[in-house]
Amino acid sequence: xxxxLSEQTIHMKQFSSDIQVFxxxxxxxxxxxSEIESTKMAINxxxxxxxxxxxxxxxxxxxxxIEEFGQISVSESNSNLDFRDLKIDQAQIGINVFTxxxxxxxxxxxxxxxxxxxxxxxxxxxxxxxxxxxxxFANYTQENQLVEYNDTGEHIRDIAxxxxxxxxxxxxxxxxxxxxxxxxxxxxxxxxSFHVEKKIEVLTNCWRISFENGSFYxxxxxxxxxxxxxxxxxxxxxxxxxxxxxxxxxxDKMFFTDNKTNMVHCCRLNGDDLWQFTSDSLQAPYDxxxxxYQNVYVVGYESNCLTIIQNDGRDSITLLTDSNGLDKPRxxxxxxxxxxxxxxxEQGSAALYKVN
Numbered sequence: 001x002x003x004x005l006s007e008q009t010i011h012m013k014q015f016s017s018d019i020q021v022f023x024x025x026x027x028x029x030x031x032x033x034s035e036i037e038s039t040k041m042a043i044n045x046x047x048x049x050x051x052x053x054x055x056x057x058x059x060x061x062x063x064x065x066i067e068e069f070g071q072i073s074v075s076e077s078n079s080n081l082d083f084r085d086l087k088i089d090q091a092q093i094g095i096n097v098f099t100x101x102x103x104x105x106x107x108x109x110x111x112x113x114x115x116x117x118x119x120x121x122x123x124x125x126x127x128x129x130x131x132x133x134x135x136x137f138a139n140y141t142q143e144n145q146l147v148e149y150n151d152t153g154e155h156i157r158d159i160a161x162x163x164x165x166x167x168x169x170x171x172x173x174x175x176x177x178x179x180x181x182x183x184x185x186x187x188x189x190x191x192x193s194f195h196v197e198k199k200i201e202v203l204t205n206c207w208r209i210s211f212e213n214g215s216f217y218x219x220x221x222x223x224x225x226x227x228x229x230x231x232x233x234x235x236x237x238x239x240x241x242x243x244x245x246x247x248x249x250x251x252d253k254m255f256f257t258d259n260k261t262n263m264v265h266c267c268r269l270n271g272d273d274l275w276q277f278t279s280d281s282l283q284a285p286y287d288x289x290x291x292x293y294q295n296v297y298v299v300g301y302e303s304n305c306l307t308i309i310q311n312d313g314r315d316s317i318t319l320l321t322d323s324n325g326l327d328k329p330r331x332x333x334x335x336x337x338x339x340x341x342x343x344x345x346e347q348g349s350a351a352l353y354k355v356n
Contacts, residue, residue: 101293103308103317108353111340113325114153116348126167126208126287127331127344128176130191135342135350137331138165140181146194151352159194162187169211177216179206186218186228200232208287212249212269219247219256225271237271250290257285257298264288264298266313275313282307282316289334289341291355299329299343306332306343325351 009025116122116137126138134156137147146165148156163180170176171188175197179186182205188198204220211217218226220236222243227235243260253274256265264277264285277296283303290296294311297319304327306320320326320343331344334355344350 100311101295103295103310103315106295106308106317106319107356108319108341109356111151111352111354112153113349113351114149116147116149116350117155118348122346122348124330124344124346124348126165127333127342127350128168128170129333129335129338129340129342130170130176131173131337132191133338135352136168136176137344137348137350138168138178139348140164140166146178149350153350161189162196166206167208169209169216171211177209177211179209179218181205181207186216188230198230200228202226202228202234208246210247210249210254212251212254217247217249217254217269219244225254225256239265239267239271240273241265245285246287248288248290250294253294255288255290255296257288259284259286259301264296264309264313266296277309277313277316279307279316281305281318286330287332289332291334292336297332297334297341299326299332301328301330301346304329325349 118139120141120143123140124137125140128136129151130136133151135149135151137149139145139147141164143158144161144163144165146159146161146168148159150156161178161180163183165178166181167179168176174191175188176191177186177188184203184205185199185201186206186209187196188200189196202218202220204224204226206226207219209216209218214229216226216228218228220226223238223241225237225239225244225247227237239256241256241258241261243258245257245259247254247256249255249269252269254267254269257263258265262278262283262285264282266274266276268274281303282298282300282305284301285298286301288296288298296309296311298307298309299305300307304322305318306326306329307316307318309316326343326345327349328346329343330346331342333342335341339355341353341355342350343353
């Protein structure tokens with residue numbers, strides 16, 4: 001504003017008469033006085049702020065008694081990235097690279113234990129943790145029921161199904177699939193209503209089941225696995241096993257137990273064997289689960305233990321034993337999204353752990 005008035009004054013002196021300069025100057029003075037008053041009011045209305053920091057006496061004492069609060073260090077180590085180079089003639093197969101996690105770092109934190117109360121004898125063969133956190137058990141008896149509990153051990157309901165349920169697998173947020181042993185079919189069931197969406201007929205028995213990349217992998221014999229997609233296309237592969245018992249899948253691999261040789265197998269989804277594992281501490285390996293690192297969790301039915309196997313099959317650690325309540329464990333399920341593992345004994349006692 002003042003700069004503009006100064007320029008106008010210079011211009012007026014050059015091109016105006018004396019009377020015009022006089023009158024114009026008086027007008028400029030009034031404008032200047034008005035601006036000065038506005039500036040004074042703004043200055044008077046403003047405030048000064050002073051910030052003070054007062055430390056607690058204990059902090060002052062601590063800072064006087066120690067020379068440093070800590071140290072920052074950088075260490076260098078070899079990368080532990082697990083990368084397998086497939087053969088050239090298999091180059092068309094997609095390669096998944098998993099970040100390894102040493103199994104020695106695995107710790108289990110007990111969330112809770114509970115015992116299913118039934119009037120009749122129980123025969124638990126399979127279990128899953130549903131996306132809503134509830135637990136579903138396959139009770140392979142003439143009751144023809146799935147049994148649902150919440151994660152605190154409260155019984156929710158018994159769900160009637162078409163036969164003796166043997167195995168369960170989670171398809172997505174709203175659907176599961178159930179097999180019925182000697183019943184030569186599987187059913188796709190909605191988990192909200194537990195109504196059957198689809199029944200898929202199979203030419204052979206349907207025992208343990210797993211779902212991966214849009215396909216079901218079903219154990220149908222001692223060394224036979226059926227592969228079925230949602231359109232009911234079926235294929236059969238034979239695997240190097242004398243008595244395949246349980247199966248699970250993860251990305252590009254399948255894992256199964258052989259109770260006749262006490263072996264755990266890892267192979268590609270086409271059945272090509274990658275590694276085998278056996279240990280004297282793992283007797284009658286039964287159900288099997290896999291985490292996000294493709295480390296394998298197996299329950300020993302006769303050795304009453306839960307064993308974790310490194311994803312290359314070279315090392316193992318026993319995580320739980322009979323001292324932790326394992327008594328003929330038949331079912332195990334790993335919830336990769338929530339980092340929880342569920343173990344269930346044959347007669348219905350179950351335990352839920354957080355995996356750290």
